[in-house]
Amino acid sequence: MSTFKQGRYSRYLKPFSYLVDLSIINGAIFFFEINITNTYLFSLYISALWIIISFKNDFYEVQRYTKIVQVMTLILRQIGFFALILYTFIGVFKQPNISRLALGEYLLLVFLLVAFFKFFIFYLLNRYRAAFGGNLRNVVVIGDTEKSRQLINLFKKRLDFGYKFRKQFIIENDDFSLQKCFSYIAENKIDEIYASIAELSNKQINKLIDFADNNLKELKFIPDNKDIYAKKLKYEYYEYIPIISLRDIPLQVPINKFLKRLFDILLSLAVIVFLLSWLTPLLAILIRLESKGPIFFKQTRNGFNYSEFDCYKFRSMTPNKDAHLNQATKGDQRITILGKFIRKTSIDELPQFFNVLFGDMSVVGPRPHMVRHTNLYAEKVDKFMVRHFVKPGITGLAQVSGFRGEVETDKDIINRVKYDIFYIENWSLLLDIKITVQTFINAVKGDDKAY
Structure with missing residues (x-):
């Protein structure tokens, strides 16, 4: 059994992002003459619905391998839904005196400030990983296929992703054994295991799964052809490399x-x-x-x-x-x-x-x-x-x-x-x-x- 205590990086980042965004959408109200009769009601309304739509849109689920275009898509989708709830407020709470123009100006300012903060944090974390070597995840790769070699090159090239490649285990080598992999992973505080599924037998896959479960390691598979796998498996892409996440835990949503x-x-x-x-x-x-x-x-x-x-x-x-x-x-x-x-x-x-x-x-x-x-x-x-x-x-x-x-x-x-x-x-x-x-x-x- 390995030492199970592992760091959870950036655990305060998401609550901090929530706090900043809620401060923006509430603070921006006072820059415009919107003619709201009950500011407290409006503030409660937009705050509650901002949180709800952010859950629905996975607005705060930006991963280290997320592309800039995906971040922009998240922002546009979030602001789009936010615009709908803003103008819905007029009808639901019967506020005919609200200035539609001022509300539009308020929405534009919110969009600019939220987008700026989102990209600023995204850039800051990338620079922190690339320049200072912080917020790193130690990883190993099991297998030697074209996809696994591409992934290793990606880990080495994209320092901003924050993956520290530690070792590759080549299955076809005479001295390969899963037990040696497990010993290395336990002794070197490895966080994530990437395994080429095409090179492993069912018995080896089961052993890997058992080890990862029993030692709280994240196990991900590198497929050669994603079409052969069940649709329930979760697919992620590190640039253009498909990665399978095996265990789906509802409470991680x-x-x-x-x-x-x-x-x-x-x-x-x-x-x-x-x-x-x-x-x-x-x-x-x-x-x-x-x-x-x-x-x-x-x-x-x-x-x-x-x-x-x-x-x-x-x-x-x-x-x-x-x-x-x-x-x-x-x-x-x-x-x-x-x-x-x-x-x-x-x-x-x-x-x-x-x-x-x-x-x-x-x-x-x-x-x-x-x-x-x-x-x-x-x-x-x-x-x-x-x-x-x-x-x-x-x-x-x-x-x-x-x-x-x-x-x-x-x-x-x-x-x-x-x-x-x-x-x-x-x-x-x-x-x-x-x-x-x-x-x-x-x-x-x-x-x-x-x-």
């Missing part, structure tokens, strides 16, 4: 990510305000009356992209040195009388809604494990690390399907991983709602594995 985060924020705020606001002081008194120690139990767990975070619970055990090493078992003597009740009803998990609000967790997702257990399962269970492609959850599909609590046998964790991967690859907001409702029902009824 911006609109899905936004909907899930909105669901998380609304539900966590509701629980914190209407339940934890009065339940926490009450439980604090009861916990302290039964045993000395902190009210909350804090434990380091692995979350999205294998990053560590502090997971919070109401303390249900007497303080002990094994709390961070051993999971709770049936009849565990460490569990207090009150602890048995709050664990049976899952009340002890409620403080994790703060983890959800802060962005470390989701309401629904793969349950996070103790760091020690995560490292153990990553070694033993195939594809265990796929769970870390999304945020962990307070509850999950595996938990409502009978695989919560103590891991007694290897079968328990294997089945849990299967359910988690199914959830990741088939996510929908409706599925999240269904799992949340089922979790509430199970908490009221009581779960045999909640101890």
Whole structure:
């Protein structure tokens, strides 16, 4: 198993771009006499719809290999839809006194400023990669076809793409083995693997997929003829070289990510305000009356992209040195009388809604494990690390399907991983709602594995 922690470059760039663009469309209002009767309503209207159409248009999904003409297309499409919602405001909110000319001038200024900022950031990032070697992704290429050689030349020539080519593995060489590739990838902190699919056997492809899944590496295939592959596979082009992305995760789509985060924020705020606001002081008194120690139990767990975070619970055990090493078992003597009740009803998990609000967790997702257990399962269970492609959850599909609590046998964790991967690859907001409702029902009824 390799070291899984990987950097996510430019993670603040997208929120910053949103902030700048929203500032532009709201700030530009005050440069023109548009005759809007309610500026706050207009500002809320254009801000909300700008965000919605940007999700629809993938306006902020500019990749390092995106062409300038594609960036221009994105801008024109975004401004085109924005123009429609601007003039729709007049009819929807009955604003006959709005100056159409001033609104057109406002739209032109927004177009110029947004386009300038978009191209400025695009140029700045390209220069940063090319001139300073920043924001790089370490890559290897497996295979030696015409397309793979073109891709290697592209990596070396287009420094502005930010791909640092580290090594090519030639399959036809006598000393070639996938294990040597895997060792090199693990030891040299490689971020992405590009493999020539025409030169690999099905067995080798499956081994590559398993390695990439278990080590959180991005795996992409270089096809020789894209027509032979299923349409579900995602095609991208680095200049004129086709690249196949294998795993399609719904939560990587911006609109899905936004909907899930909105669901998380609304539900966590509701629980914190209407339940934890009065339940926490009450439980604090009861916990302290039964045993000395902190009210909350804090434990380091692995979350999205294998990053560590502090997971919070109401303390249900007497303080002990094994709390961070051993999971709770049936009849565990460490569990207090009150602890048995709050664990049976899952009340002890409620403080994790703060983890959800802060962005470390989701309401629904793969349950996070103790760091020690995560490292153990990553070694033993195939594809265990796929769970870390999304945020962990307070509850999950595996938990409502009978695989919560103590891991007694290897079968328990294997089945849990299967359910988690199914959830990741088939996510929908409706599925999240269904799992949340089922979790509430199970908490009221009581779960045999909640101890």
